[in-house]
Amino acid sequence: MSLTYIQALYFAPFVIPICLWTAWQDMKIMKITNITVLVLLGVFLAIGLLPLELNEYGWRLAQAGIALVIAFIMTAIGAIGGGDAKFVAAAAAFIAPGDWIFIGLLFCATMLVTTVGLRLIRRTAITKLAPDWKCWTTGIVFPMGVALGATLALYMVLGLTQTTA
Numbered sequence: 001m002s003l004t005y006i007q008a009l010y011f012a013p014f015v016i017p018i019c020l021w022t023a024w025q026d027m028k029i030m031k032i033t034n035i036t037v038l039v040l041l042g043v044f045l046a047i048g049l050l051p052l053e054l055n056e057y058g059w060r061l062a063q064a065g066i067a068l069v070i071a072f073i074m075t076a077i078g079a080i081g082g083g084d085a086k087f088v089a090a091a092a093a094f095i096a097p098g099d100w101i102f103i104g105l106l107f108c109a110t111m112l113v114t115t116v117g118l119r120l121i122r123r124t125a126i127t128k129l130a131p132d133w134k135c136w137t138t139g140i141v142f143p144m145g146v147a148l149g150a151t152l153a154l155y156m157v158l159g160l161t162q163t164t165a
Helices: 005-029 034-047 054-076 082-092 097-121 125-129 144-160
Strands: none
Touching (some): 034 054, 054 082, 054 097, 097 144
C-alpha cells in the first residue's frame, strides 16, 4: 500500500466517523447529503497539507476532480446515484496514487459483503430495530454509501497498520 502510516494517522480520526455517518445516513434515508460530502472534502483541504507534500496534495486534488467527472458520467447513465458520485470524488483525494488497483479490489470485496449482509438482514427481525429506514423497503436498490464508506474506512484502518520503517 502506498498510503503511509503518518497519512492514515492524520486522516483516519476524521474520515472514519464521516464514513460511518455516510453508511448510516444512506441506510436511513437512501441519500448521501451534500453537507456530508463537503465535510469529507473539507477534511482533506484542511488537513491534507500536514502529512502530504504540496505536489502530492495537488495531485490528489486532481484525482478528486477526475473521479468527479467519471462518477458524474456514471450518474448520467444511471449506474450510480448523485450522492455516491460526490462521495467518490471527495474520497478520491484520500487515496494514495499507487493504491487505485488495491482500492478497487477492496471496494469489490466490501460491495459483496455489504450486499449479501444487507440482503440477509432484510429477512430478519433486526429490521424492526430501525423500522423507518428506507433501505429495508427499496427492493433491489442498494445503499451504496455503506460499501463506499466501508471501503474508505477500511483503507484508513489498513493504512494505520503500515510500518514506519
